[in-house]
Amino acid sequence: MTNKLFTRNNLLLAAAFAFIGLTGCNPEEDMSPDGELSAAETNAAVTEAASNVKYRGNHYIVLSNTETLPAGLENQLTAVNGKMTNRWSEAGVATVYSEEPDFIAKASRIQGVRSVVRDLEIQWINPETRKVIADEQFGNPPHSGDNDTRFDLQWGHAAISASAAWNTGVRGKNVKVAVLDTGFDMDHPDLAPNIIQSASISLVPGEPVDYIYPDPFSHGTHTAGTIAAADNGYGIIGVAPEAKLILVKVLSDVSGSGAFSWIMAGIVHATHEGADVINMSLGASLLRNGWYTNDNGTPDDPTDDYLEKGDTKGIQELLIALDRVTKYANKNGVTVIASAGNDANNGNKDGSLMHVPSASSHVISISATAPRGWALNPYSVFMDNLASYSNYGTSDIHFAAPGGDFMFAYDEKGFDIVTVGPTTHYAYVFDYVYSTGSSHTPGAGAFYWSAGTSMASPHAAGVAALIISKNGGGMDPTQVLAKMRATADDLGKSGRDPHYGYGRLNAHRAVTE
Helix, strand or coil, rough: CCCHHHHHCCCCCCCCHHHHHCCCCCCCCCCCCCCCHHHHHCCCCCCCCCCCEEEEEEEEEEEECCCCCCCCCHHHHCCCCCCCEEEEECEEEEEECCCCCCCCHHHCCCEEEEEEEEEEEEEEEEHCCCCCCCCCCCCCCCCCCCCCCCCCCCHHHHHHCHHHHHHHCCCCCCCCEEEECCCCCCCCCCCCHHHHCCCCEECCCCCCCCCCCCCCCCCHHHHHHHCCCCCCCCCCCCCCCCCEEEEEEEECCCCCCHHHHHHHHHHHHHHCCCCEEEEEEECEEEEEECECCCCCEECCCCCHHHHCCCCCCHHHHHHHHHHHHHHHHHHHCEEEECCCCCCCEECCCCCEEEEEECCCCEEEEEEEEEEHHHHHCCCCCCCCCEECCCCCCCCCEEEECCCCHHHHHHHEEEEEEEEEECCCEEEHHHEEEEEEECCCCCCCEEEEEEEEEECCCCCCHHHHHHHHHHHHCCCHHHHHHHHHHHHHCCCCCCCECCCCECCEEEHHHHHHH
């Protein structure tokens, strides 16, 4: 390493954070093969917080006055030129397509209807920032004790004592975890043994569940691997390596966007397929003042009719619809977990943003933690720093889990060269979370690093799966939450605190205490 190299990379980081300051978005980064941050990679590679929110033309969400849809609603919607596209009768929510200009006004007059609001489309991932990492063949470092060749790169498992939990015999057997995300590499050797193919679907029109943007960046594949990559002597291992995966594509790999209605449909589908846990490594920070864009990208005026323009009251109706669906999942025995978001927002002071679905009813919200310089001192480095990008707030966070961070790149030692097997990288790279990616070659796996609360949430979902497995399956979500709370490592201020919530999750304690 030279001072010149260190200076050059610091300038790139400084430029990136200047951009972040303008957008209010922190980076969820995917590493390039040489381990350097390029300007494009750093400039918005974490996009969990929505960079673009707009109305979805001719698509509406209908809420009933109760959590049961009115009798004959479909026929009544047809009478006002609306076509019901989905219904969740037990939640009192339906989705409708209509080209009728006065549809909102007409449908709102149907007896038993509480509100009619336009569906929102949110860009969760910006495809232009996705970068490739080489599928590098890491050697197995000494004293691993495991034959999965990349397991020792998974510092997050050490942080939550996952291997100690496995040694008790608990590995996620008889538990189903649904992953709502982008597309998935269905043939990845680390994932294929645990995927329930018949239950895995896409809710994104025109994109099958295995459609992935044509490079190894696959957000869905990465999160699924952290949860339940098989312990098969290849690649990595999931936190719950014997759990089964229901993979549900709710975000487009082409646009990086997903509709509110797709997310809700994914939750209901997972519930009906018998999921014990749902992981949503996705989130949108919505402004309470109601300013969003319309279908043409121009600002809407929230002072206009809220049913058409989506002001605060209109957005609240959408949030109620999402609440009803997450509540429905909870009532049917599903533990729902979501990433807390990457805006570095202090919920104790800044109430202008609403982060969903992590703030929805019965959803467990996860902040991100990370070491600084793990590769240089893996046995004693503190691994529970709150990640620099993570949202936080006493009422916003339930638990913390490993999500990775890039902050060690600000330390000169972060650019020390570390060799693992035949490959060398800068030390700061190893502070990211390492998991599965896509090679686009059937049956061949790829792997990459990423950082974000998107990476923290699947660690938590894996712990939940271990808890349920330990108790023989079919565990009530309130019991899962109570066990997580009772066995988390209480870091920060005693009790529930803004950074760690009730604590950083501990898999071993969760299955032994």
